[in-house]
Amino acid sequence: MSPHEFWDYLVPGVALGALYAVIAIGYTLVYGVLQLINFAHSEVFMLGGFGSLIVLTSLTPAHPSAPISVLLVLVGLVVSALCGGATAYGLEKVAYRPLRRRGAPKLVFLISAIGASFFLYNLAGKLFGRDPLPMPHLYDNNVVLTVFGARVTITQLLLLVCALLMMVGLDLLVNRTRLGAGIRALAQDPETASLMGVDTDRVISRTFVIGGLLGGVAGFLFGLNTQVSFTMGFNPGITAFAAAVLGGVGNIRGAMLGGLLLGLVESFNVPLFGEEWRYVAAFVVLVGVLMFRPAGILGVKIGRAA
């Protein structure tokens, strides 16, 4: 591979990886506090995409000027975050809390999550149609800069910047705030945490919402990059889940690293082995890493957040 080609595949790899990272955080956060995989997270992502699509379709003029474009993107980000957050909040209330109250075994949570996921994406298919829908034309997706000959488009830059801001923000939130302390305490030892005065229900609910905010925004960004459909959550959801495991499930920085790594693997796989091996390559890396580090790259002890 020529150096020029290297940069060609690095750029989309980083952009896609950043997106996976943001989704992976949603899985890992919930795992951190509840030790369960929220398989309905891919639907949080999908509904974030639809929420922003619907609002933006009604707002966007035919040829938006530059300031309007910026405004529309901001609206898209906020709306998708709200939709994602609301969906995650609802999920926790409906699909998890009643089970938690009754002390259901872990497996039941898993089934409940899968059921919620089926319900949500079929509902979306019914409500919004089964055909994919395009995001409205918010801006001309021009090449804004070239990195060693590789073209970087506005969408890619937007993906990367948003993902970075969200990750930094989340890292600060978890490590510097009271709520973050609650999340970490709950991840380390739920019983002691509740004895020490952490309101378990509230922290869990907010953890879902935070994951939902990020997942929703990821849905908007993904839709902007390709299109929105009721099944759009499935593939990125699986990959992001793999990324969370790769980084060490429960570990937020691990999820970021895992997402980025899988994005790069998927992108570089194209010139090296061919697009048809996309998922194979990603999972070979996953299995390879887990063989030597069963808890994931940054996983110290399974179930410990940050």
Next chain:
Amino acid sequence: MLHRRLLRTAAPLIVGALALSACSKSDDDAGSDGGKKVYRIAYQGPLTGESSALGVHMENGVKLAIKQANARGDLPFTLSYAAGDDAGSADQSPAAAQKIIDDDKVIATIGPAFSAPTKAAGELYSQAGLVALTPSASSPALTTLGFTSFLRGIPNDDAQGGGMAAYLARKVKARKVFLVDDKTEYGVGLAGVAEADLKKAGVQVVHESVPQKTPDYTAVATAARNSGADGLIYAGFYADAAPFAKKLKEAGFDKPKIASDGTNDRKFIDLAGDASEGWLLTCPCVDATVEPGIKKFTEDYRAEFKVDPGTYSAEAFDVTNLVIEQLRTLGTDATREALLDKVRHADYKGLTKRFRFDDKGEFPDRTAFLYRVESGRIAYQGNILTLAAS
């Protein structure tokens, strides 16, 4: 106490069952047509799922043919319609087919519309002796699987794949072609034919398989540009062709791009926007809105469904009429087997083309037509082989 508990469990179940049965299509053949015998013509295709737009175009064609046949009032029986939704997927196809087969009133099936569902359900139709006449499933392999009741009402992918190859080799004079399939039965079959024909013509081929719903087409679009190819073929459906087209544009790939009938739909332009401009699209189907002999059909279709006919609407209309004509000769004591035999040996001049079948149920003619996306609409160009030679 037990009763109450039973009631508590049973009530939601009953309510659920009622709600579900309310969702399913109600039988609407009334049978009040002066006591005439009722035959049903079924259609199997994607009425939901990602490719539902294609499925609905055909369903409308079938419905229109049935409606007009009934309205003419000269049939010794009444026709009604039965829908079989396979969502375009092989998994759901056997269940959709079984539902149709189990309905005693069904005398013929139009479909399955797609190749993978046909492969999955062909044996069921064969065992039931129920004619399955597809207006659109084009994978060449389908007539080699020993299905005894499957008939194909269009030229198979050899026509489209061969046509694309001829166009790129002779008209574009490409020396290297970047060929992408979507890993479906349909895409792989089509790409295989195109690849073989291109190589025969001395054109170098770079073949990539990109599964449906790939989250990001940027990398493969970059690979297309970096390959130095001077032509590109996409063998797949519009839901994936659209994001791919966008990424090709972003990557700066500006060579001729050609896609097959799975992409040949208005939705492709809706989804890809500017990036669809200039794409060439093939189809074994003619453009119902442009071909002169089809004006009346187009007007009737518009009046009935308030939209223009789409890909394969006219073909579905034609094959339905073919079946109806054969059924007419059998009268009121038609059986599935008798009709199958009649249809197999039919020679029918439809709006779109002349329909005949060889002993394997294959359509004997080899023609495909070329379309081009021009200022946001799909413009009919003509016979692809004629264009390639010009």
